[in-house]
Amino acid sequence: MTPDEFRKHAHELVEWMAGYMESVEKYPVKSDVKPGEIFKRIPEAPPVLPEAFSSLMKDFEEIIMPGITHWQSPNFFAYFPANTSPPSILAEMIISTLGAQCMNWETSPAAAELEEKMMIWLRGMIGLPDYFEGVIQDTASTATLAAILTAREKISGFAVNNDGAASAGVLRVYCSQQTHSSVEKDVRISGIGRKNLIKVAVREDFSMDPLRLDEAITADWKKGFIPCCVVATLGTTGSTAVDPLKAIGEICSRNGIWLHVDAAMAGTALILPEFQWMLEGREYVDSFVFNPHKWMFTNFDCSAYFVRDAGILIKTFEILPEYLKTRTRGIVNDYRDWGVPLGRRFRALKLWSVIRSYGTDELKRKIRYHISIAKRLSELVSTEKDFEILAPVILNVVCFRYHPEGVPEDELNTINEKLNHLLNDSGKIYLTHTVLNHRYTLRMVTGQTNVTLEHAEKAWDLIKKIARGI
Numbered sequence: 001m002t003p004d005e006f007r008k009h010a011h012e013l014v015e016w017m018a019g020y021m022e023s024v025e026k027y028p029v030k031s032d033v034k035p036g037e038i039f040k041r042i043p044e045a046p047p048v049l050p051e052a053f054s055s056l057m058k059d060f061e062e063i064i065m066p067g068i069t070h071w072q073s074p075n076f077f078a079y080f081p082a083n084t085s086p087p088s089i090l091a092e093m094i095i096s097t098l099g100a101q102c103m104n105w106e107t108s109p110a111a112a113e114l115e116e117k118m119m120i121w122l123r124g125m126i127g128l129p130d131y132f133e134g135v136i137q138d139t140a141s142t143a144t145l146a147a148i149l150t151a152r153e154k155i156s157g158f159a160v161n162n163d164g165a166a167s168a169g170v171l172r173v174y175c176s177q178q179t180h181s182s183v184e185k186d187v188r189i190s191g192i193g194r195k196n197l198i199k200v201a202v203r204e205d206f207s208m209d210p211l212r213l214d215e216a217i218t219a220d221w222k223k224g225f226i227p228c229c230v231v232a233t234l235g236t237t238g239s240t241a242v243d244p245l246k247a248i249g250e251i252c253s254r255n256g257i258w259l260h261v262d263a264a265m266a267g268t269a270l271i272l273p274e275f276q277w278m279l280e281g282r283e284y285v286d287s288f289v290f291n292p293h294k295w296m297f298t299n300f301d302c303s304a305y306f307v308r309d310a311g312i313l314i315k316t317f318e319i320l321p322e323y324l325k326t327r328t329r330g331i332v333n334d335y336r337d338w339g340v341p342l343g344r345r346f347r348a349l350k351l352w353s354v355i356r357s358y359g360t361d362e363l364k365r366k367i368r369y370h371i372s373i374a375k376r377l378s379e380l381v382s383t384e385k386d387f388e389i390l391a392p393v394i395l396n397v398v399c400f401r402y403h404p405e406g407v408p409e410d411e412l413n414t415i416n417e418k419l420n421h422l423l424n425d426s427g428k429i430y431l432t433h434t435v436l437n438h439r440y441t442l443r444m445v446t447g448q449t450n451v452t453l454e455h456a457e458k459a460w461d462l463i464k465k466i467a468r469g470i
């Protein structure tokens with residue numbers, strides 16, 4: 001493809017992109033293709049001769065688009081959002097055009113220095129103390145892995161990196177029963193072992209019970225285990241429960257345990273002064289992660305990871321073969337030493353574009369609006385006698401179920417599961433579920449970039465109608 005041909009196709013593609021944004025609501029939110037349907041339609045072997053981009057686009061529309069679930073539809077209420085926004089998409093275009101691989105300062109000084117400054121901006125926006133240093137990771141899962149590995153090296157005096165996992169004794173990690181599954185995955189990968197992840201009981205609001213945490217740690221010391229790391233969550237994936245950071249932090253501090261905070265989705269709400277309470281106890285925090293790629297209108301992937309002591313993080317990950325030695329080492333940030341991957345995309349540019357395009361005031365306004373939609377929705381659910389709210393509504397998630405009078409508890413799970421499938425099969429909205437206290441729970445997340453109160457109200461009318469028709 002010549003630059004001129006590229007120019008032509010790119011212009012056409014931009015038209016397609018803007019058209020998609022305008023018409024995204026016309027598609028069924030959740031793709032309804034059957035397993036294998038797309039796979040079958042793609043040739044067994046690659047073409048030998050060059051094909052026109054136009055024929056690729058034709059197949060893209062016909063074969064690929066039906067198999068897309070539309071995360072950017074304002075009727076997407078499932079999981080947690082993976083938001084984009086026009087300024088983020090524009091920045092992605094520049095990033096892929098430059099194609100810079102930003103592993104060291106020297107491999108693109110602007111990428112390293114913009115990343116350093118963006119992390120300072122974000123740190124200030126969410127109210128973390130100035131001593132935190134930040135780095136962009138691909139996902140919260142990886143950032144939490146970095147935290148657990150750093151905690152492991154700190155407590156073992158950097159013995160595990162050198163001598164292997166057996167050299168550290170039995171390390172223990174603590175989280176709540178509502179903690180995201182990535183923590184268990186990370187504990188497994190770290191060599192600490194799944195059996196040494198203690199899932200502490202939660203209180204009535206699904207937040208970690210600090211008394212139970214204290215008991216578990218005390219019992220572990222007595223058994224000769226070595227408490228290493230606590231993962232506290234701000235905004236659990238099930239119901240956005242907020243673990244009590246101050247009480248947990250005091251326990252960590254008393255026991256010399258690393259405190260990692262997973263605020264993957266809810267971290268964005270910290271830009272609002274009225275949600276700064278979630279970060280009370282910040283003085284105890286050793287590391288913190290949140291994903292601008294969830295709620296903050298920045299394309300996946302972009303996960304902001306902050307550490308109190310970047311020195312220990314770097315000491316955990318640093319490795320310096322001859323071919324990576326540079327003259328600027330020690331003067332600048334070489335972010336390859338701040339996590340698992342060597343190669344890195346120029347992700348800071350999309351944060352720069354998003355934050356400058358919206359400004360912090362507009363970001364706050366949008367986040368507040370999303371939270372107000374969830375509040376309103378929870379009022380609507382509460383007024384109906386045959387529905388019930390199943391968890392406190394704190395941020396942008398409403399947990400509820402259909403509960404018609406006289407239906408026994410054991411049938412309610414089946415009915416609500418059926419309701420969930422009927423709603424998603426309608427193509428009009430997309431919701432996902434969790435289980436809280438053994439109850440099948442529908443989760444409605446009002447955090448998509450373009451969601452409005454009208455979308456949520458229409459969805460609610462549909463939910464009532466379909467539920468009552470079962």
Ligand SMILES: *Cc1c(COP(=O)(O)O)cnc(C)c1O
Nearest residue numbers: 139140141180182237262264265
């Ligand atoms: C989404 C989520 C994660 C995982 O995020 P990735 O960036 O996809 O790894 C971890 N923790 C919580 C609380 C989440 O909501």
